[in-house]
Amino acid sequence: MPATTTLPPPDAPSRAGDQRGRGGRGGPGGGFGPAKIDPEDRAQLAESPVKIARILKLFRPYRGQLIMVTLIIVGTSVIGLASPFLLREIIDVALPQQDVRLLVILVAMMLAVTVVTSLFGVLQTWIATKVGQQVMHTLRTRVFSHLQSQSMSFFTGARTGEVTSRLTNDIGGMQNVVTTTATSIASNLTTVVATAIAMIALSWQLSLFTLLVLPPAIILTRRVALLRREMTLQQQRRMADLTSQIDEGLSVSGALLTKTMGATKASSRRFAETSTELVDLALRSELAGRWRMATMSIIFAAIPALIYLVAGLPITGGTISIGTLIAFASLQGSIFRPMMGLLNVAAQWIASMALFSRIFGYLDTTTDVPEPTHPLPIDPAAIRGEVEIVGVDYRYPGAETGALDGIELRVSAGGSLALVGATGSGKSTLASLVARLRDPSTGSVTVDGYDLRELSAETIAAVVGVVTQETYLLHGTVRDNLLIAAPEATDEQLWQALEVAQIDDLIGGLPAGLDTVVGARGQRFSGGEQQRLAIARVVLRDPRVLVLDEATSALDNATERRLQTALDALSRGRTTITIAHRLSTIEHADQIAVLDHGRVIELGADADLRARAGAYAQLAGDPVNVS
Incomplete structure (x- = not known):
């Protein structure tokens, strides 16, 4: 008997691809929305575990570029931390002493920091995107060629939409793994560590206060954002239903079916119901967004105010200068976003591994009509x-x-x-x-x-x-x-x-x-x-x-x-x-x-x-x- 085709369940939804498409607000570095671990991602990995060595093998030809991206990320984070210290010198030294020459130098250095970090950011994006696209191209062509070699038994058992989703959404998510997930984790981690060190260097007393204030602020923000994320997911599901109804009702075959079955009114009614649900979800999502923005505004206004309050308390003894206080407030505000990103690492990792699992599942699909290892060299024109x-x-x-x-x-x-x-x-x-x-x-x-x-x-x-x-x-x-x-x-x-x-x-x-x-x-x-x-x-x-x-x-x-x-x-x-x-x-x-x-x-x-x-x-x- 030939090898049996091992095909993932034909009705299994391609959730990794969907997640890539809907994760814009809560993805790494893309806002404060919490990334939830999808139960289906967990189930996918439990059923088909992925070896890290196999993933690293995909990126091995690009290890030089990846090392360069890592160095750029670290360099950008370190250089960017110079701005608060330059700001402190401007406020504490250059302005009080009316030292114009020093002021010009410090301002020029601040501008130089911005220019260098921006250029590094462009270079990082270019390299990471290029690597992601190359890996995505390699996987996409490998999967397409491999599926073309399958027998007709494969295609009679698999849904066309499922195959398309694997080739577009899941493999398309490869670029997100490189350009968003991996680089954001590295950037967030580097930024948090470097910023924490800089904050301690500026004022260990205010750093201790930050340890008390920041965690509750992050928890509150995540809870508020979770509500909006759920609204967004429901909205996107309904939009997918609406798109499906458009495809079914307005395609040549769909229009013929509804007309010959007398289902035109029923189809219009179903479309109207879905559209009505979208209106309600949009209102709820926008309202949740307003609450989220209001909460964020309160948090960002309250934390600096509390820092200023602590700086004036007797416990600090008046040892904190105005420049140090402003520089610290700047650092404290910039640590919030990368910390939120790090809290999403687990969900990002599970989602990325599930994506690889689905792609490798197709690559590992065996065919019952295998191409011969050493095909006979026959001239077709000589066949009788x-x-x-x-x-x-x-x-x-x-x-x-x-x-x-x-x-x-x-x-x-x-x-x-x-x-x-x-x-x-x-x-x-x-x-x-x-x-x-x-x-x-x-x-x-x-x-x-x-x-x-x-x-x-x-x-x-x-x-x-x-x-x-x-x-x-x-x-x-x-x-x-x-x-x-x-x-x-x-x-x-x-x-x-x-x-x-x-x-x-x-x-x-x-x-x-x-x-x-x-x-x-x-x-x-x-x-x-x-x-x-x-x-x-x-x-x-x-x-x-x-x-x-x-x-x-x-x-x-x-x-x-x-x-x-x-x-x-x-x-x-x-x-x-x-x-x-x-x-x-x-x-x-x-x-x-x-x-x-x-x-x-x-x-x-x-x-x-x-x-x-x-x-x-x-x-x-x-x-x-x-x-």
């Missing part, structure tokens, strides 16, 4: 196209019963095989094995004797062409969609492929021709037109083996007959495996395999199978059950 299916069983992950059981089939080079059977008989599953969209649980699928598991994905794509019942077109031009198959194709080759697919007249009659935009998921064209464009793509690939999974099912009878004639011409000299939509389209196949519950119960030519009066003859008499 003999397909052999030997002892193949297949069971979907988590299924109790197998979808295929003991399949033995051989299609000679240039020959044709048709697969028929009732819905769920295993036709599409078997066809997907030939294109190696899945690997058999047991047995093998070979082309010219080469096991598909020994060929690279690029080689298989060049040898086996697939047209499925479900057509997917990119939101681009007709030219863009065709060039996916053959990037170097000329316009002449594109028109030839369209002609084979019986759609050249339609495209040629459009004002923009090949440059016509197909729209989201091909909405510009009908289902049959989309399918013919998909067939044109396969024509451009010029494969030796064709897999037609009900390729003509979306066409009307007249168009199907024209296209079937073109496909018959295209199939000459190529091995063709067709899943029949109508038995009339596969009457001339070399072999017809009748499947039932994953087994081949009949095999032979059309005339022979009809003469047996068995399962095939019953399907011929009841075409509704063919596919």
Whole structure:
């Protein structure tokens, strides 16, 4: 049995990414809002712990830049502390003594401190952002490439929104880890330590008083901010609901659904209810914000006032100068913000580790269709196209019963095989094995004797062409969609492929021709037109083996007959495996395999199978059950 795909729960929300998006007010260095530890972050880490060594490995190529950022942070904090001491000298010495020369020097030094710290801040942001973006780029491309190598079982079990969230929100949060979380922790810690030392150097008596006043002020601020944070989170959840309702109600498919279901009024009513909740939450959030600002104003006004009061008490003995008092008040005010940031370290750390856990979870997802370590070097042009299916069983992950059981089939080079059977008989599953969209649980699928598991994905794509019942077109031009198959194709080759697919007249009659935009998921064209464009793509690939999974099912009878004639011409000299939509389209196949519950119960030519009066003859008499 191949390795089972280990996929995170498909319905698990990507909370790390959400937290990155909503943490602006309470993030490190971004205000006084407390960062709460998300229970789901804790659960994520409990389920999938992250090794620190693995994270450090990501940043190892940038250790020089990270050391530079650290030195800049320390240097900025230390240089910035010169301002209060310069201010003290101005007030205590230069102004009382009317020393203009000293005053100019001190003022110039204060300006120089501001300029240097500002320049250091810009340099720090540039380096940290560059490192974060580079690590984010590396992870993003690794995850995207890794997910592309997954089998179809992965994509049928995972939600597209979940995959998108991992690639955008979670990996996007990588930059936040470097530029915000890590740098803010380092900056806050350095600032608190340096400021505390400077405060003690200025006045140990006032420093003792600060130890009594500052903790209650921080606690009160956190409690007030917690209320506003909760309001903000509720507001963002409701806004997410509103956005979802807009996407569902105003997209092409959503609008079609609401109109045909008569749900337009219900949809409008639900939208109005959500919008009303947003109004209420906005008012409550703004009110909480006003209380928060009022509380902060009182705290910041009270602490300096209390410091001035203590400075005048007999216990200080009048030993504190005016300059020292003002410089100390300045330092005391600047220590508040970094201390609040340090109190959020635990939540920031848990959230960051949960983010890494989710990203690594995708990188660690194993595929049941692995790329061969040493693929066989085969020239696709040299392939004749003999397909052999030997002892193949297949069971979907988590299924109790197998979808295929003991399949033995051989299609000679240039020959044709048709697969028929009732819905769920295993036709599409078997066809997907030939294109190696899945690997058999047991047995093998070979082309010219080469096991598909020994060929690279690029080689298989060049040898086996697939047209499925479900057509997917990119939101681009007709030219863009065709060039996916053959990037170097000329316009002449594109028109030839369209002609084979019986759609050249339609495209040629459009004002923009090949440059016509197909729209989201091909909405510009009908289902049959989309399918013919998909067939044109396969024509451009010029494969030796064709897999037609009900390729003509979306066409009307007249168009199907024209296209079937073109496909018959295209199939000459190529091995063709067709899943029949109508038995009339596969009457001339070399072999017809009748499947039932994953087994081949009949095999032979059309005339022979009809003469047996068995399962095939019953399907011929009841075409509704063919596919």
